[in-house]
Amino acid sequence: MSDTLDPRSEVNGLRRKLLLGAAAATTLGPWVTSAHAGVELEGVTVADTAMVGGKKLVLNGAAVRKRGYFKADVTALYMPEKRTNPDAIFKLDGPRRIQLNILREFTSGTISRIFVADFKQSATDEEFKKLITVVGQIGQAYGNIKSVNRGDVVNLDWVPGTGWTAAINNKPVMIEAGVPLVIKDELAYQIYMRMYLGPSAPDELRNGLLGLTKLHSKDD
Template sequence: MQEPEILTATSMDEAVSSSSRRQFVMGAAAAALAPWATPAQAAVTLEGVELEESVVVGGRKLILNGAGVRRRGYFKADVTALYLPEKRTTAEGVMKLDGYRRIQLNILREFTSSTISRIFIADFKQAATEEEFKKLIDVISQIGAAYSNVKRVVKGDVVNLDWVPGKGWMAFHNGKMLTVEGAAASINNELAYQIYLRMYIGANAPEDLRNGLLGLTKLPRTGD
């Protein structure tokens, strides 16, 4: 019967040394292959906010169409990003898309719920016709109520406003869905979302913001 091998201090040192050499060789090989590895695509960075190249909304992949800085007077309010199923460079092209969409607001300064609601109603009214505004008054009230449940937003917060076919317009604050009277604030009214898009890429939207969201402005990338 063969006697079991007894590991002496010397043999243990040799085993450790052999293992270290193997790790060194593997590490050197990986480093040598690194220049030929496929690099990860650089993320878009705007005002210190890093934007993902793609997101998933309702199980569908959307790609970053463009981004821009939205201002309120002299202040930078947020970095707005537009995600679509495919790239579009005109407002008409975006409006005609039949499918999932996301407007993402990366907050740059603090706003209270009352200020958020007031700004939303003013911007929505400006983007809508008088007839559309009257037609959607109940929807506008519902959206305002959802916003009022957010006591405040601060720098670093993320607000996603998604359109999901069959479910409607849904808003999320830092990943948590906004609610109205305890129920999910899902508003199945595409006209309301179309008007919301006009606030950012319509004729009355600031030109620099509109061009950024339509991908007409080159965006800085991490490391540029």
């Protein structure tokens, strides 16, 4: 038996692999596309993945968040693994991201006022009192933002060992000149996530972020 491979055999083998791959792609159809396509809401394309703290996160879900009658932003939740239960999300270790794709203008005063009101509603009285200094720091940082406008992207990330950071269009939100906002208290970020996934969050928002609402691929 010769140790030399027959070139024709190699070519035939490669051809068979290519045909099998093509057949598999045809059979899977839209499932192959959706693994990479991202989703679209209100004209905003939300990516399927995000890199946070050097880790690749997956889109858990997305939804349009409203303020009264107005659509405020397209909110997206990125996690190390997909979860459909709020408690499971709160307990899952690792980095995570809440992304806000802004749909209308908000001034700094409005941003601060909304944050404090929502945070207080999502925390117990004891938790709010415990975190009053943290709330003040976040309020101060938000107050330094002149405004956010349609098309802006706000990322609010939690990275174990680093803390909770915020960025607008990839630029860090600052408490003051040269001092970026970094909140190391995990409870503060958990309460922030309750604003979107907790009992006080609107059902439509919560269900979307939990992945319970069907989202359309941008290629649909």
